[in-house]
Amino acid sequence: MANTPITIKDIARALNVSVSTVSRALKNNPDISKETRKLVNDYARQHNYKPNVMAANLRSSRSNIIGVIVPQLVHHFFSCVLSGIERQASAAGYTILVAQSTESYEEEVQIVRRFQEARVCGVIASLAKQTAHYDHYQDLLDAGIPVVFYDRICTGVKTERVVVDDYAGAFTAVEYLIQTGCKRICFFGADPHLEITKNRRNGYLDALRRYNIPIDESLITLCDTRQKAMALTPDLLESPLRPDAFFAINDETAAGVLFACKLAGVKVPQEVSICGFSDGMIAQSTDPKLTTVEQHGDEVGASAFAILQEKLERLSHKESGAGPLIKNRIVRTNLVVRGTTK
Amino acid sequence: MANTPITIKDIARALNVSVSTVSRALKNNPDISKETRKLVNDYARQHNYKPNVMAANLRSSRSNIIGVIVPQLVHHFFSCVLSGIERQASAAGYTILVAQSTESYEEEVQIVRRFQEARVCGVIASLAKQTAHYDHYQDLLDAGIPVVFYDRICTGVKTERVVVDDYAGAFTAVEYLIQTGCKRICFFGADPHLEITKNRRNGYLDALRRYNIPIDESLITLCDTRQKAMALTPDLLESPLRPDAFFAINDETAAGVLFACKLAGVKVPQEVSICGFSDGMIAQSTDPKLTTVEQHGDEVGASAFAILQEKLERLSHKESGAGPLIKNRIVRTNLVVRGTTK
Numbered sequence: 006m007a008n009t010p011i012t013i014k015d016i017a018r019a020l021n022v023s024v025s026t027v028s029r030a031l032k033n034n035p036d037i038s039k040e041t042r043k044l045v046n047d048y049a050r051q052h053n054y055k056p057n058v059m060a061a062n063l064r065s066s067r068s069n070i071i072g073v074i075v076p077q078l079v080h081h082f083f084s085c086v087l088s089g090i091e092r093q094a095s096a097a098g099y100t101i102l103v104a105q106s107t108e109s110y111e112e113e114v115q116i117v118r119r120f121q122e123a124r125v126c127g128v129i130a131s132l133a134k135q136t137a138h139y140d141h142y143q144d145l146l147d148a149g150i151p152v153v154f155y156d157r158i159c160t161g162v163k164t165e166r167v168v169v170d171d172y173a174g175a176f177t178a179v180e181y182l183i184q185t186g187c188k189r190i191c192f193f194g195a196d197p198h199l200e201i202t203k204n205r206r207n208g209y210l211d212a213l214r215r216y217n218i219p220i221d222e223s224l225i226t227l228c229d230t231r232q233k234a235m236a237l238t239p240d241l242l243e244s245p246l247r248p249d250a251f252f253a254i255n256d257e258t259a260a261g262v263l264f265a266c267k268l269a270g271v272k273v274p275q276e277v278s279i280c281g282f283s284d285g286m287i288a289q290s291t292d293p294k295l296t297t298v299e300q301h302g303d304e305v306g307a308s309a310f311a312i313l314q315e316k317l318e319r320l321s322h323k324e325s326g327a328g329p330l331i332k333n334r335i336v337r338t339n340l341v342v343r344g345t346t347k
Numbered sequence: 348m349a350n351t352p353i354t355i356k357d358i359a360r361a362l363n364v365s366v367s368t369v370s371r372a373l374k375n376n377p378d379i380s381k382e383t384r385k386l387v388n389d390y391a392r393q394h395n396y397k398p399n400v401m402a403a404n405l406r407s408s409r410s411n412i413i414g415v416i417v418p419q420l421v422h423h424f425f426s427c428v429l430s431g432i433e434r435q436a437s438a439a440g441y442t443i444l445v446a447q448s449t450e451s452y453e454e455e456v457q458i459v460r461r462f463q464e465a466r467v468c469g470v471i472a473s474l475a476k477q478t479a480h481y482d483h484y485q486d487l488l489d490a491g492i493p494v495v496f497y498d499r500i501c502t503g504v505k506t507e508r509v510v511v512d513d514y515a516g517a518f519t520a521v522e523y524l525i526q527t528g529c530k531r532i533c534f535f536g537a538d539p540h541l542e543i544t545k546n547r548r549n550g551y552l553d554a555l556r557r558y559n560i561p562i563d564e565s566l567i568t569l570c571d572t573r574q575k576a577m578a579l580t581p582d583l584l585e586s587p588l589r590p591d592a593f594f595a596i597n598d599e600t601a602a603g604v605l606f607a608c609k610l611a612g613v614k615v616p617q618e619v620s621i622c623g624f625s626d627g628m629i630a631q632s633t634d635p636k637l638t639t640v641e642q643h644g645d646e647v648g649a650s651a652f653a654i655l656q657e658k659l660e661r662l663s664h665k666e667s668g669a670g671p672l673i674k675n676r677i678v679r680t681n682l683v684v685r686g687t688t689k
Contacts, residue, residue: 055464070444070465078430079645081421081628088420091447095458100465102412103445105433116437122397123412123442231631260632267634286423289573290602290632292609303421 011052020048071313072102072120074113074130076157081256081285082302083131086155089306090129097314106133117141125150127313129306132157134196151316155309158200165316167309167334171201174298174338175208178280179252181296181340183216185347187250187278190218191241193228193262194254202254205282209252229254234261242269242277249277250346256281256288259295263345279345293344301336308334353394362390413655414444414462416455416472418499423598423627424644425473428497431648432471439656448475459483467492469655471648474499476538493658497651500542507658509651509676513543516640516680517550520622521594523638523682525558527689529592529620532560533583535570535604536596544596547624551594571596576603584611584619591619592688598623598630601637605687621687635686643678650676 013031017024022041030037030045031054037045048054073090075083087103094101102123106113113133118141120128128145130152139161145152146164158166182190192209194202206225213220228237234253238261241248253259259281266273273279273293281288281297288295312334355373359366364383372379372387379387390396415432417425429445436443444465448455455475460483462470470487472494481503487494488506500508524532534551536544548567555562570579576595580603583590595601601623608615615621615635623630623639630637654676 078433079423079426084421084426087445088447091420091445092449095446095461098461100444100446100461102442103429103433104437104442105430107434119437119440119442257628264634286599286627286629287632290629292606292634 011049011054013054016045016048016052016054020044068124068126069099070102070123070125071099071310072104072116072123072125072128072130074116074128075103075105076108076131076133078103078105081287082156082283082300085285085300085302086131086306086309089303089308090310091306092303093307093310093314097310099310099314106136108134110135110138114141117145121145121148121150127317128152129155129309129313131155132159132199134199137198149320151313151320153309153313153316155305156201160200165312165333167305167312167336168200168204169300169305170335170338171204172208172211174282174300174340175205175252176212177208177338177340178282178296178298179209179212180215181342182250182252182278182280182346183212183218185278188218189221189224189246189248190250190252191224191226191248192252193226193234193237193258195227195229197227205254224248229258231257231261231264234258235265238262238265239269242266242271251277251279253279253281256283256285256295256297259297259345260287260291263291263295273345274347278347280340284341288341288343291345296343296346297341298338299341300338304336308336353391353396355396358387358390358394358396362386410466410468411441412444412465412467413441413652414446414458414465414467414470414472416458416470417445417447418450418473418475420445420447423629424498424625424642427627427642427644428473428648428651431645431650432652433648434645435649435652435656439652441652441656448478450476452477452480456483459487463487463490463492469493469495469659471495471497471651471655473497474501474541476541479540491662493655493662495651495655495658497647498543502542507654507675509647509654509678510542510546511642511647512677512680513546514550514553516624516642516682517547517594518554519550519680519682520624520638520640521551521554522557523684524592524594524620524622524688525554525560527620530560531563531566531588531590532592532594533566533568533590534594535568535576535579535600537569537571539569547596566590571600573599573603573606576600577607580604580607581611584608584613593619593621595621595623598625598627598637598639601639601687602629602633605633605637615687616689620689622682626683630683630685633687638685638688639683640680641683642680646678650678 013024013027017027027045030042071094075087091101104116110133113136139159142152142162153165155167158168194206228234251262259279262279266277271277281295284297284299288297355366355369359369369387372384417429433443446458452475455478481501484494484504495507497509500510536548570576593604601621604621608619613619623637626639626641630639
């Protein structure tokens with residue numbers, strides 16, 4: 006007997022009210038009187054009532070499960086974002102399904118399908134580097150499942166977004182390099198179609214323009230890994246018009262530049278300044294430590310969840326999911342000056 | 348009409364077989380003839396049949412959702428493990444719920460409760476540093492939900508485990524330090540009640556014994572973060588019997604020792620050798636790069652999932668969940684010699 010959990014029916018019978026009343030009272034539906042809600046919830050607590058979440062989800066076609074898509078799990082920034090989402094979601098009683106696209110469009114489409122089968126109530130996603138079509142996300146929206154993008158956002162679908170302030174982060178970093186005497190500043194970026202590349206590149210270009218430094222396209226390169234940095238930096242260091250600074254799209258790449266400079270006998274920061282983007286464990290481990298743009302991944306994740314939660318609350322009050330967007334959120338960055346700049 | 352998904356009943360009617368036959372054929376149950384299975388599955392594919400996973404789960408009280416407990420999400424090794432689990436699970440058609448205990452016992456207990464409410468079919472977990480009671484895991488096992496532990500395992504509950512070969516990893520590292528001339532080797536470990544500390548400490552001690560080096564308890568210290576290493580290393584370097592090597596429980600701590608040595612003007616590896624444990628991004632970013640014990644986190648995760656999957660398959664064939672253990676798995680480590688050792 007002790008092992009048989011009580012059901013909504015048992016509560017209804019005991020309190021002599023309808024099953025529907027109990028169900029709505031447990032959800033704190035304001036249609037039910039305050040007294041009845043208290044009565045039902047007290048009884049449920051005393052008798053250790055536990056909702057059959059899956060049955061409840063099936064009836065309402067809603068769950069308290071959120072699907073989270075991460076391009077790569079072994080990645081400091083995305084780990085921070087995931088941690089922020091998880092922390093807020095678990096505090097609010099949600100659980101999260103996690104899947105990594107491994108930067109593949111096909112995999113991302115599969116994940117969205119699996120999430121739909123698992124009846125997630127919402128999705129938080131960052132695009133794979135390969136993704137340039139967005140029908141799978143539109144399908145989610147059409148099915149009434151809200152989507153919030155973070156970091157690598159999708160401009161082709163009308164939905165909420167949380168981004169790092171890439172433009173301002175890049176502008177501030179490059180401005181600092183200029184103010185400390187650098188004039189030939191390389192930009193090592195990622196795939197040009199990604200919003201983060203576009204925005205950081207624009208921040209870089211606008212900082213140069215602000216200080217009347219001519220733009221040299223030969224200093225703008227696709228280079229976003231340690232290996233590429235180790236391969237591309239030596240030639241640049243030997244060119245007649247040697248760069249006096251490198252602004253890299255992530256810390257891994259900046260660390261690669263630093264190693265290449267050391268191998269070439271080029272002094273950092275006396276001869277060449279280096280600035281990264283991210284501020285993870287790498288930035289604290291190099292010698293000298295990296296100057297870098299700090300991204301608040303945890304805050305990005307927490308914001309994405311908060312926006313999704315607000316969206317879900319609106320939906321539960323029968324507002325249209327296709328209604329006006331709640332908001333976009335831009336999470337500030339800040340420049341952390343350490344040993345690789347003057 | 349195009350929007351109404353076809354059901355098992357529709358398939359049964361169209362092919363003039365029973366609903367139960369269709370259901371079993373879709374699961375490739377060998378009780379159903381090969382021809383019928385092909386007929387049903389072809390029809391289902393042609394008519395874009397999609398199982399209502401949640402309804403199926405409710406009926407069978409089983410899901411294809413696995414709960415994964417991670418002590419910390421922002422942590423290179425655990426990210427690798429999670430990635431390994433996710434990769435294998437998604438390939439096998441499972442989705443994973445992810446929650447972080449943030450090293451808290453209370454949080455871990457809550458997570459297990461939430462996982463049960465979400466009707467996970469199995470759990471893969473690594474213990475929080477604080478966890479010293481295991482009833483919540485026993486509850487899962489009693490409810491027929493298999494549990495596989497990884498890395499920080501639980502010896503108080505009878506279940507499968509996947510561990511890194513901490514003992515051999517530590518033995519090999521310390522043996523290498525001894526063979527390259529070190530005699531006073533510090534061990535910087537984590538909480539002494541954790542299995543990983545015990546095993547790495549035993550590897551350290553046995554290597555000293557093997558080479559007849561006396562054990563000096565003053566060289567064995569609880570020190571498992573960069574901050575602690577920065578705080579504790581200077582005094583050791585100034586002591587009359589200065590250590591000539593440090594073996595640290597993780598790379599972060601080893602990087603802290605390296606920084607402290609540089610600040611004190613102590614040459615690495617000429618005067619002091621340093622070896623870490625993990626081989627993440629940090630090990631490649633220090634100067635010189637860290638000698639460290641490589642842990643195969645991705646393999647740990649993949650193995651944990653494979654064992655859980657085997658367990659689930661046995662359960663689905665009505666074998667007792669409390670039956671004999673399948674196996675424990677020890678994932679090998681290897682020493683990566685770089686610049687911080689002779």
